[in-house]
Amino acid sequence: MENKLYYRDAYLRNFSAELIEQKEDETGRKYVTLSQTAFYPTGGGQPSDTGRLNGIEVVDVEEVSGEIRHYIKEELKEGNRIEGAIDWERRFDHMQQHAGQHILSAAFEELYEYKTVSFHLGKDTLTIDLDTENLGTVEAGKVEELANQIILENRPIHTKWVGEDELKQYRLRKELSVSNNIRLVIIPDFDYNGCGGTHPNSTAEVGSLKILGWERQKKLVRVEFVCGQRVLDKLGQKHEVIKELTGLLNSPEQDMGASVNRLLWQKKELEKNIDELKDRLLKYEAADMIVAGKGAIISRVFQNRNIQELQKLGRMLVSDAEDKIFLLASENEEKLQFVFAKGKNAEGNLKEWSKQALSMIDGKGGGNEMLVQGGGRLIPGEEFIRKVTGFIQ
Incomplete structure (x- = not known):
């Protein structure tokens, strides 16, 4: 060593x-x-x-x-x-984070006997996996409070090399992974843990600790947190975001939640109004197609219409023209999509026609006897309509 x-x-x-x-x-x-x-x-x-x-x-x-x-x-x-x-800034950051992890893991075990089974020190945050399936907000709050109390008390952090025969003197937090060159990291009367990492000389140098959140990971709970300078960095980042949102929302910080909820409600109302207007527009389009259409099969080409709109329009058309068949196609960026819709009094095998249409554009589709849809490589919509109606008629 x-x-x-x-x-x-x-x-x-x-x-x-x-x-x-x-x-x-x-x-x-x-x-x-x-x-x-x-x-x-x-x-x-x-x-x-x-x-x-x-x-x-x-x-x-x-x-x-x-x-x-x-x-x-x-x-x-x-x-x-x-x-x-x-790189001293990186080294001291790791010292702060690693010592903070020891303190947090020991606090979880002391208060609730939740053992830490793994630890990861990332670039921005740290995580520990706890041997429990659930963690409550009150529990997390009490653990964070104890951890910061230990930090504030400026307890010494000792390191000590020991042999196996000496281990009986210490109440180790977890089993050791080595049987020789055993190095203990000790926070007196709080934590005794085998560890080969770097740590500061006292808990005060950890600065502070903040739990950011947690989530279930199979049968464990993964806790995300930060220590030392990272706490200030996170606070600074969040403060900048809040300042920006305060200006955008024209609302003080304490009223920001209400302002966002109001905007979300307004957004839902607008989306509802837009959907209603789209449905009215589709009804006008359906009526226009029926009036202007000639023959048993009526077709039209659209630009950048999604398949859901084509399906909805197809259903409206056959509900008003039960003896007709409609072929709707849309040129969408690099893809051609289409819908076949058949009125209940019309004759024709939509599934068979759809197979032939899909073979023309190397596409895929599906549906039932009354409405089928599909899509494939982009070709001009008018060309597609012409070829499809050609083999049908």
């Missing part, structure tokens, strides 16, 4: 080392190994550090078969002593 400087001092930002090896992995990514490093590798739900080695960007760090690989954008010059610098 001596070459893992992040375990000696999680606050170490710069270090020196010797270049041990420079290679490419099986995917062709360049990496180097060093005599020692302050770069934390991905593990235990925590992403790796990034930073620079002799000015070359380190984009990822992984521990593979006991060696820590620093993946770099460009090749390093051989034989040089290495000067490393980690």
Whole structure:
């Protein structure tokens, strides 16, 4: 463990080392190994550090078969002593988030005995999966309150290497995944947990913790939250959104919910009025087609009409002209759609006609004896009508 400087001092930002090896992995990514490093590798739900080695960007760090690989954008010059610098803002953010996760998981277990079964530290938020099928708002509120109380109390966060024989002294929150090189992260009288991640020296450095929400995941509950600077970032983002909405709605923040509900109601009323007007328009179109139509089969081509409108128009037509058959086609961007509708006193096999029509446009469709619909590749609507009525008659 001596070459893992992040375990000696999680606050170490710069270090020196010797270049041990420079290679490419099986995917062709360049990496180097060093005599020692302050770069934390991905593990235990925590992403790796990034930073620079002799000015070359380190984009990822992984521990593979006991060696820590620093993946770099460009090749390093051989034989040089290495000067490393980690991205401190990223490192401290991860320290805050990971310590906050320990506190939140311990709070869930202390108050309700909900164990954490997995943890993920993402770019914007964190999640833990709890071994319970339900989580109530009151429960979440009490857990958040306890977690922030522990943060406010500025309790120390200790790390300690122990052997298996020493573990009996501690009330561990979860079973260990290793049997040697055991590292405990301890918040006295609150949480004792085996962990290889980086953490601050006190709970106060976590800053604060906010639960953002939760959802059911099979037989678990996934809780999403943020800690430290991320809480302020989220607050800032939400504040900007609220300011913008306040202007758009011309309403103070406390009345915003009522304003949105009013707009949604108005939108529903408008949509209802639009649907009624569309139906009236379709009735006029149906009457016009019936008056202007000649012969047993009446057809018309439309532009950008969806299949639902064509179906509705077809039903209106045959309800008023029970001895007629109607063929409606619409040219829609890259697709031609059509509807066959037959009055109850008209004769003709719509399904058979539809098969032939679909073969002309390499299309698919379906329906019943009185109304069929389909669609396929785009050809001129008038050409389609002409060909279809040609083989029918």
